[in-house]
Amino acid sequence: MKTLGYAILSLLAQEALSGYDLTQRMKGRVGNFWSARHSQIYPELARLEDGGYVTHRVVEQRERPDKKVYEITEGGLEALKDWVTQPPPPNVPRDELVLKAYSVWLADPEKAAQLFREEALRHEEQLARYEETRAWMEREQGENVRSVDSPWFAGYASLRRGLIYERGYEEWCRWVADQLEKGAGSKGEQADEGRDFD
Amino acid sequence: MKTLGYAILSLLAQEALSGYDLTQRMKGRVGNFWSARHSQIYPELARLEDGGYVTHRVVEQRERPDKKVYEITEGGLEALKDWVTQPPPPNVPRDELVLKAYSVWLADPEKAAQLFREEALRHEEQLARYEETRAWMEREQGENVRSVDSPWFAGYASLRRGLIYERGYEEWCRWVADQLEKGAGSKGEQADEGRDFD
């Protein structure tokens, strides 16, 4: 099974969901480090059902179209459990901004600094959203968040990765922007201060 | 043009290279946040040449097969410069380990802790490699590294992203592993100490 399948099972392990619900979740918590569109989700659900990992029942709704609610099976849960502790294949992150940084020596420093300041803002905003979620989790789910066998702990753990990631990203963007602004204007001018990063 | 094209131009902006050379570079410095195989590189070079971004000349070698050495053109350099300061499309990082963390409540805590310790080691090692490169850069290229119009500065900047990324990743892995070990053995047991992350 591919990773998308496990991503879906991860969500279904917590609650029964329709394809539509799953699509919404894939923009949220899980989606911060794994996203998918409905055009991927529906066929994958069919494959999962084929493999016996999930089952569905049709729920009729007044005032809404009918929906198929998927539930994880015993087999699905077993497969998921096994997968969790298997070492993942090495991950080479792709990041276009870092690639741009690699060619930033060619650019106008002021324009480039602006780009990195804007990106810093993006990540600051995302960080703020994460912090809010974190505060809410600790306030409302403080005990669950510390129980390693609770889904809250797991959600909190992946959220933490987001926090660290965004912090680091923002810090980096600002550092690049600072350097570009320091060095702008006067050609080849060096730092007399600026002992950083230690 | 797609990102891969700019990745190649980024390297050719610093020196003329063959497809084979580019393939090697794509596992190295640039490759830490953008990688490609030779099967992608050769066709892309042909497209770049078609678009007038690069030219090649055949270099005959004794004791080695002949090679095509590619050089960036004026047009290629302009395109690259323009691209550098354009805001990149939003980047949703995919990370299977974070996904595993999201389902870690289902797993055996000891086994999971082991997984995260192993991953922490991976990132510690990568961090050490980056630190080595950084030390070398600062020792041998101290002045260039601080000149925003030098390729060394650009290389240093992207390296810094790697350093921050790996530090954050390692820290996160260890935190997850610690939590799992703390909570292992006694069911639903909580933290009395462990005020962390503030």
Added chain:
DNA sequence: ACCCGCATGTAAGTCGTTACATGATTCT
């Protein structure tokens, strides 16, 4: 003789995105 590094390509297959397609119900 065989494998490794240099060197350059093509083909098949997988994964993901964008676009196409349909239809109900609620809100403005």
Added chain:
DNA sequence: AGAATCATGTAACGACTTACATGCGGGT
């Protein structure tokens, strides 16, 4: 009447990976 949300699918296309394919020269 028209847009927005809920709801489920398929088709076409693009990017990337793995595998196929070839050939020279040097080291073991």
